[in-house]
Amino acid sequence: MAIKNAFYAQSGGVTAVINASAAGVLETARAHPDKIGKVYAGRNGIIGALTEDLIDTSAESAEAIRALRHTPSGAFGSCRYKLKSLEDNRREYERLIAVFKAHDIGYFFYNGGGDSADTCLKVSQLANTLGYPIQAIHVPKTVDNDLPITDCCPGFGSVAKYIAVSTREASFDVASMAKTSTKVFILEVMGRHAGWIAAAGGLASSEDCQIPIIILFPEVAFNQEKFLAKVDHYVKQYGYCTVVVSEGVKGGDGKFLSDQGLRDAFGHAQLGGVAPVVANIVRDGLGLKYHWGVADYLQRSARHIASRTDVEQAYAMGKAAVEYAIAGHNSVMPTIDRTSSSPYAWKTGMAELSKVANVEKMMPADFISADGLGITDKCREYLAPLIEGEDYPPYKNGLPDYVRLKNTAVDKKLDEFKI
Amino acid sequence: MAIKNAFYAQSGGVTAVINASAAGVLETARAHPDKIGKVYAGRNGIIGALTEDLIDTSAESAEAIRALRHTPSGAFGSCRYKLKSLEDNRREYERLIAVFKAHDIGYFFYNGGGDSADTCLKVSQLANTLGYPIQAIHVPKTVDNDLPITDCCPGFGSVAKYIAVSTREASFDVASMAKTSTKVFILEVMGRHAGWIAAAGGLASSEDCQIPIIILFPEVAFNQEKFLAKVDHYVKQYGYCTVVVSEGVKGGDGKFLSDQGLRDAFGHAQLGGVAPVVANIVRDGLGLKYHWGVADYLQRSARHIASRTDVEQAYAMGKAAVEYAIAGHNSVMPTIDRTSSSPYAWKTGMAELSKVANVEKMMPADFISADGLGITDKCREYLAPLIEGEDYPPYKNGLPDYVRLKNTAVDKKLDEFKI
Numbered sequence: 001m002a003i004k005n006a007f008y009a010q011s012g013g014v015t016a017v018i019n020a021s022a023a024g025v026l027e028t029a030r031a032h033p034d035k036i037g038k039v040y041a042g043r044n045g046i047i048g049a050l051t052e053d054l055i056d057t058s059a060e061s062a063e064a065i066r067a068l069r070h071t072p073s074g075a076f077g078s079c080r081y082k083l084k085s086l087e088d089n090r091r092e093y094e095r096l097i098a099v100f101k102a103h104d105i106g107y108f109f110y111n112g113g114g115d116s117a118d119t120c121l122k123v124s125q126l127a128n129t130l131g132y133p134i135q136a137i138h139v140p141k142t143v144d145n146d147l148p149i150t151d152c153c154p155g156f157g158s159v160a161k162y163i164a165v166s167t168r169e170a171s172f173d174v175a176s177m178a179k180t181s182t183k184v185f186i187l188e189v190m191g192r193h194a195g196w197i198a199a200a201g202g203l204a205s206s207e208d209c210q211i212p213i214i215i216l217f218p219e220v221a222f223n224q225e226k227f228l229a230k231v232d233h234y235v236k237q238y239g240y241c242t243v244v245v246s247e248g249v250k251g252g253d254g255k256f257l258s259d260q261g262l263r264d265a266f267g268h269a270q271l272g273g274v275a276p277v278v279a280n281i282v283r284d285g286l287g288l289k290y291h292w293g294v295a296d297y298l299q300r301s302a303r304h305i306a307s308r309t310d311v312e313q314a315y316a317m318g319k320a321a322v323e324y325a326i327a328g329h330n331s332v333m334p335t336i337d338r339t340s341s342s343p344y345a346w347k348t349g350m351a352e353l354s355k356v357a358n359v360e361k362m363m364p365a366d367f368i369s370a371d372g373l374g375i376t377d378k379c380r381e382y383l384a385p386l387i388e389g390e391d392y393p394p395y396k397n398g399l400p401d402y403v404r405l406k407n408t409a410v411d412k413k414l415d416e417f418k419i
Numbered sequence: 420m421a422i423k424n425a426f427y428a429q430s431g432g433v434t435a436v437i438n439a440s441a442a443g444v445l446e447t448a449r450a451h452p453d454k455i456g457k458v459y460a461g462r463n464g465i466i467g468a469l470t471e472d473l474i475d476t477s478a479e480s481a482e483a484i485r486a487l488r489h490t491p492s493g494a495f496g497s498c499r500y501k502l503k504s505l506e507d508n509r510r511e512y513e514r515l516i517a518v519f520k521a522h523d524i525g526y527f528f529y530n531g532g533g534d535s536a537d538t539c540l541k542v543s544q545l546a547n548t549l550g551y552p553i554q555a556i557h558v559p560k561t562v563d564n565d566l567p568i569t570d571c572c573p574g575f576g577s578v579a580k581y582i583a584v585s586t587r588e589a590s591f592d593v594a595s596m597a598k599t600s601t602k603v604f605i606l607e608v609m610g611r612h613a614g615w616i617a618a619a620g621g622l623a624s625s626e627d628c629q630i631p632i633i634i635l636f637p638e639v640a641f642n643q644e645k646f647l648a649k650v651d652h653y654v655k656q657y658g659y660c661t662v663v664v665s666e667g668v669k670g671g672d673g674k675f676l677s678d679q680g681l682r683d684a685f686g687h688a689q690l691g692g693v694a695p696v697v698a699n700i701v702r703d704g705l706g707l708k709y710h711w712g713v714a715d716y717l718q719r720s721a722r723h724i725a726s727r728t729d730v731e732q733a734y735a736m737g738k739a740a741v742e743y744a745i746a747g748h749n750s751v752m753p754t755i756d757r758t759s760s761s762p763y764a765w766k767t768g769m770a771e772l773s774k775v776a777n778v779e780k781m782m783p784a785d786f787i788s789a790d791g792l793g794i795t796d797k798c799r800e801y802l803a804p805l806i807e808g809e810d811y812p813p814y815k816n817g818l819p820d821y822v823r824l825k826n827t828a829v830d831k832k833l834d835e836f837k838i
Binding site: 010013014016044045047071072073074075077078079080081161164165166168169170172173174175176177178179180181182185187203204206208209273275276291292293294295296297298300301302303304305307384387388389390392395396397398399400402404 | 429432435493500589595597601604692710713715716723724803809814816819821
C-alpha cells in the first residue's frame with residue numbers, strides 16, 4: 001500500500017474532549033509513517049477542505065499534540081456547515097475529492113455528529129464513483145449523545161459531569177440560604193431535542209447525598225400544574241428544590257417554553273432563555289424566591305472538570321479511526337461498546353456508516369420517571385459510569401494551561417472555490 | 420480564665436470556602452479544651468441564636484469537621500437577616516445576650532460580610548453594657564471582596580478563579596465556532612455594587628494566551644456606542660470576542676441595564692438577567708451571532724475549582740479568630756495582609772471592628788482601563804495571586820464527596836422568641 005496523506009476535520013459544536021480525539025488521530029498517524037504521510041487538518045472544519053485551507057499538523061511538536069488531550073474546543077476551528085445532498089450540490093463533493101487528490105489524501109477522518117457521519121459516507125461513495133478512492137472514517141463526537149449504535153458519544157460524559165457537579169454544588173448553596181432567601185434554583189442546560197444532558201442533573205442526587213431535583217425534559221410536554229405541585233411538595237419537605245431544565249422543553253402547544261414573545265418597553269422582540277421563564281412560573285405560581293443560571297458554553301467547554309472516562313473514550317475513538325483506516329476499513333465509525341455497567345467496562349467496536357447516518361438515538365422512555373420529572377434507576381445505571389474519574393489539565397498561574405497550535409497553512413494548489 | 424462555650428454562625432450569601440473558615444474555627448477550638456468548651460453553631464445563622472436553635476458541633480466527628488474544608492455552602496445554614504440598629508431593636512440584641520448567657524457562651528464568632536461585622540461589634544458593645552461580656556470576633560467572608568483593611572476577602576478568590584477559568588474555556592469554544600457561527604459570548608457574573616468579580620474575567624487573557632475580552636463594570640455607566648465599537652473592533656481583529664458583564668451594570672440613566680421593563684405576550688412583567696439584554700444590543704447593533712450564559716450560584720458554590728490560596732486563607736481566618744479570642748481580644752477581625760505580590764506573600768493581621776463596620780471597599784479607579792472596558796496591569800497584579808493553586812475535593816462515583824453534618828440540636832433553656 002502506497003503512503004497517503006490524511007485529512008482530519010472537526011465538525012459542529014465543539015466539546016471539552018474533541019481535541020482528545022484529535023490527539024488520538026494525530027499521535028496514532030505519527031506512529032505509522034509507513035502508511036500515513038502528513039495529516040492535514042481543515043481550518044474551520046470542512047470549509048477548510050472546500051476552500052483548500054489546510055493546516056499542516058506535522059509542523060506541531062509532539063508536546064503540542066499531547067496537550068490537545070487536555071485542551072477543550074476545536075484546535076483547528078470547527079464549523080456549522082452542512083453539505084447538501086449529492087443531487088443538490090454535487091459540486092461541493094467533487095471539490096472535496098479534487099482537494100484530496102491535489103494533496104494526495106487517501107484518508108478522511110471526520111470528527112462530528114450525525115450530519116458529519118452522513119457527509120463522511122457520501123464522500124466515500126462519490127470518491128469511488130469518481131475513481132479516486134478515499135477511506136472515510138467518522139470519529140464520533142456530540143454532547144447531544146444522539147448517535148446510534150455507540151453506547152455513548154465522546155463529549156457527552158464531560159458535559160454530564162459538569163452538570164451533575166454544578167447541580168450538586170448549587171443545591172448545597174440554595175439549601176444553606178433557603179430559610180430566609182432563595183428556595184428554588186433553576187439551571188438551564190443544553191439539549192434542544194433530547195434530554196440526555198438534563199438527565200445528568202439527576203445524578204447530583206445520590207443515595208448518600210439526597211437532593212430534591214426536578215428535571216424538565218424536551219421529551220415531556222411541560223405541565224405547569226404538575227410541575228408547581230412538585231416544587232411545592234419538595235420545598236415543604238426539604239425547604240428547597242433544584243430544577244434542571246432543558247433548553248428544548250416545550251409546552252402542551254408544542255412551542256418552545258422559552259419562546260414567550262417577550263417585548264421590551266419599546267415593543268422590540270427580546271430573546272430569553274427558558275430558565276427565567278420557569279423562574280417566573282415559580283414566582284407567579286408559588287411566590288417563592290428563586291435564582292436561575294444558564295450554563296450555555298460553560299458546560300461543553302469545561303475541560304477543567306472533564307470526565308476521565310470521556311477523555312479516554314474520545315482519545316480511543318481517534319486512535320481506533322486511524323487503526324481502522326490502516327487496516328483497510330472504509331465508511332465506518334469506531335464505537336464505544338459497553339460490556340458491563342457495574343463494574344463499568346467497555347471496548348472499541350465498529351459501525352457501518354450507512355447504519356449511523358441520519359439515525360438519531362433518543363432517550364429511552366424508561367429512562368424518565370413515571371411523573372415525567374426525574375430519572376429512573378435504569379437511567380442512573382446508564383449515566384453513572386460516564387462521569388467517572390477526573391482528568392485535570394495542568395495549570396499555570398492559576399489557570400488551565402491550554403495549548404494553541406501554530407496552525408501553519410499548506411500551500412494551495414488549486415483555483416479558488418466559492419462556497 | 421474560666422472555660423466558656425463559643426457560638427459560631429454563618430451570615431449572608433454563602434461561598435465555596437466559608438465552611439473552610441468553619442473548619443478553622445472548630446478545629447482550633449477543639450485544640451484548646453482548657454479555654455473553650457463546646458462550640459454551638461447557629462442553625463441558619465443569627466436566626467439560630469435569636470430562636471435558641473443551636474447546633475452542638477461536638478457531636479460531629481473530627482473527619483466531618485475536616486471535610487468542611489472541602490465542602491462549599493454553609494454547613495449550618497446561613498441567612499439574610501440584618502439586625503436593626505440598637506435604638507430600633509434593642510430587644511433582639513438583648514435576646515442574643517440572653518441566649519449566650521443561658522448557654523454559658525463567652526465567645527461569639529460571626530462569619531460574614533460588612534453587615535455582620537456591624538452586628539458583631541454591636542453585640543460586643545451591648546454585652547459590656549449589660550454586664551455579660553462577650554468576646555466578639557468577626558470572621559471575614561464575602562464574594563463581593565468589599566471589606567476594608569483586609570487585602571482580600573475569603574470567598575472571592577474562588578469565585579474569581581471560577582470566572583477566569585470559565586471565561587477562558589468559553590472563549591476557546593467561541594473562537595472555534597466563530598467562522599460560521601457564534602462570534603460573541605456574553606457571561607453574566609455577580610457583583611451588584613462592585614466589579615471585583617467581573618474584573619476576574621480579565622485574567623482569562625494572559626500574555627501567553629491572549630483573548631479579546633470586554634468587561635462591563637457596575638462602576639462604569641454603560642456606553643452603548645463605545646461598547647459596540649469595541650466588540651466590532653475585536654471581532655474584525657480576532658474573529659470573535661467575549662464579554663463579561665456584571666449583574667449590576669447601569670445605563671447612563673442610572674437604572675440597571677437588566678431592568679428593561681420586559682413584558683410577555685400577556686403583558687406580565689418578566690424578570691431577566693443583564694446577559695440577554697447585552698446579547699440583544701449586540702444583535703441589533705452589529706447583527707452578530709451570540710451566545711450568553713449566567714453563572715449565578717454556580718460561581719460561588721464551585722468548590723470543585725476553588726482557589727487553593729482562598730481555601731488556605733479562609734481556614735486561616737477561622738483559626739486566627741479563635742486564637743485572637745483565646746488571647747483576650749475583642750471586637751476584632753482577622754485580616755489578610757499582603758506583604759508581596761510577586762512572589763505572593765501574606766500574613767494574618769488584625770483589624771478593629773469599629774474600623775471595619777459600615778465601610779465598603781470599592782474597586783480603585785486605576786484598576787479599570789482608560790476606556791472603562793477592561794482591567795489594568797495594576798488590577799492584574801492584585802488579582803493574579805488570589806486564584807493561584809488548586810485544591811480539589813475528594814470524589815466518589817464521579818461526584819465531589821461533600822459532607823453533610825448531623826447538626827444535632829441543643830436543648831432549649833429559654834422561652835420562645837418571635838422574630
